[in-house]
Amino acid sequence: MNRAPRLVAAALSSLALMASLSSCGGSANGESADALSKVNPVFDGVLTVCTDSPYQPFVYEEKGKLVGFDVDLGQAVADALKVDLDVVDVAFDDITSGDALNKDVCDVAISAMTITGDRARVLDFSSPYFDAKQALITPRGSGVDDLAELAGKRVGVQKDTTGETYMSDFAPDGTQVRTYDDAAGLQAALADGSIDAAMLDNTVSGQFVKENPKLKLAKEFDTGEQYGMAVKKDGNIPLLRVINNTLVKLHEDGTYDKIYASYFG
Numbered sequence: 001m002n003r004a005p006r007l008v009a010a011a012l013s014s015l016a017l018m019a020s021l022s023s024c025g026g027s028a029n030g031e032s033a034d035a036l037s038k039v040n041p042v043f044d045g046v047l048t049v050c051t052d053s054p055y056q057p058f059v060y061e062e063k064g065k066l067v068g069f070d071v072d073l074g075q076a077v078a079d080a081l082k083v084d085l086d087v088v089d090v091a092f093d094d095i096t097s098g099d100a101l102n103k104d105v106c107d108v109a110i111s112a113m114t115i116t117g118d119r120a121r122v123l124d125f126s127s128p129y130f131d132a133k134q135a136l137i138t139p140r141g142s143g144v145d146d147l148a149e150l151a152g153k154r155v156g157v158q159k160d161t162t163g164e165t166y167m168s169d170f171a172p173d174g175t176q177v178r179t180y181d182d183a184a185g186l187q188a189a190l191a192d193g194s195i196d197a198a199m200l201d202n203t204v205s206g207q208f209v210k211e212n213p214k215l216k217l218a219k220e221f222d223t224g225e226q227y228g229m230a231v232k233k234d235g236n237i238p239l240l241r242v243i244n245n246t247l248v249k250l251h252e253d254g255t256y257d258k259i260y261a262s263y264f265g
Contacts, residue, residue: 038238039081042104047078047085050106052092055183056207057263058112059087069263070110073129073229073247076255077108080246091181093160098122101232107239108231112201114162115228124233126243128226134166135202136218137190137209144197145218150175156186156195162225163199190215201225203264 042048051070054060059068066087078085094100095109096119114132115125138144144153151172157164159179167177178195180186183204190198191212198208202220209215231239250256 039236039242041081041083041107043086045083047074047081047083047108048106049074049085049087050090050095050100050109051087051111052095052182053089055112055204058204069259070112072259072262073250074108074110076250077229077243077246080242080249092158095230096123096160098233101230101235107236108229108243110229112203112227113230114201114225116162116165119230122233123230124236124240125228125230126240127247128228129247130203130227132223132225132227133202134163134199134221134223134225135205136221137198137200137205137215138196138218139190139193140214140216142196147219148172150197152176153196154178154194156180156189156198158183158186158200161200162223163201166221166223167199187211 049071051059051066053066053068055068057068058070059066061067066089071085071087074087075085088106090100090105092111094105095111095113100106101109101123109123112130112132113119115128119125136145136147144150147170151174154176155167155171156178157167157180159181164177164179167175171177178189180189183200186198186200187208189195190208191214197218200208202217205217209217229243231243247256250259
């Protein structure tokens with residue numbers, strides 16, 4: 001099966017972004033004093049991160065506080081800047097449209113967000129920090145195990161995500177695609193039988209199945225997706241340099257692997 005044209009473009013775009021951003025990333029051994037001095041956070045002494053919660057294990061609430069894989073990476077960037085971290089929950093489409101950053105709600109968006117060509121027109125992405133696929137989740141015993149079996153079925157996706165893009169490109173005729181504002185709504189609809197299947201990133205599908213043993217991960221689809229952090233378009237290159245250098249250091253000293261293992265095993 002051929003990949004969706006927009007997702008192929010996303011993969012190619014991410015490769016180009018890695019090359020271009022690494023050229024402005026400075027030393028891999030540390031942020032330059034110049035880059036740090038030019039980072040002007042929306043709020044003094046604080047790195048404000050926009051994210052869309054819940055999307056476990058990337059971001060979710062625990063004891064009244066937003067935590068998760070993306071939050072830990074945001075903390076690493078805040079540590080590099082020697083500032084505090086504040087994580088704010090916003091709608092995903094406010095992130096992907098660039099509105100949250102353009103309106104100075106936050107400095108950076110870290111929200112399990114796939115790098116795509118469309119999004120790169122309104123956001124500046126970091127180097128990729130995570131690889132993902134799409135996953136089809138269905139009830140056990142439903143007999144629905146592949147795309148071809150979705151004809152006539154109700155399939156849920158999260159609004160403005162690559163899961164929605166994938167279904168619009170590949171769903172068989174007769175498929176009823178229903179959109180939900182967030183992953184929690186999608187999960188609830190699948191659990192109560194409002195939909196027959198869900199298409200979402202495989203990185204969170206495990207949580208869906210874990211919380212409802214009546215569900216199963218029917219199939220994964222390799223779409224070449226990669227997640228990236230994002231800053232205001234043409235408006236925060238110094239912060240982008242710090243983010244890229246931080247990601248390099250996290251990989252070099254093994255910290256990234258430790259954070260990954262704590263959430264994904």
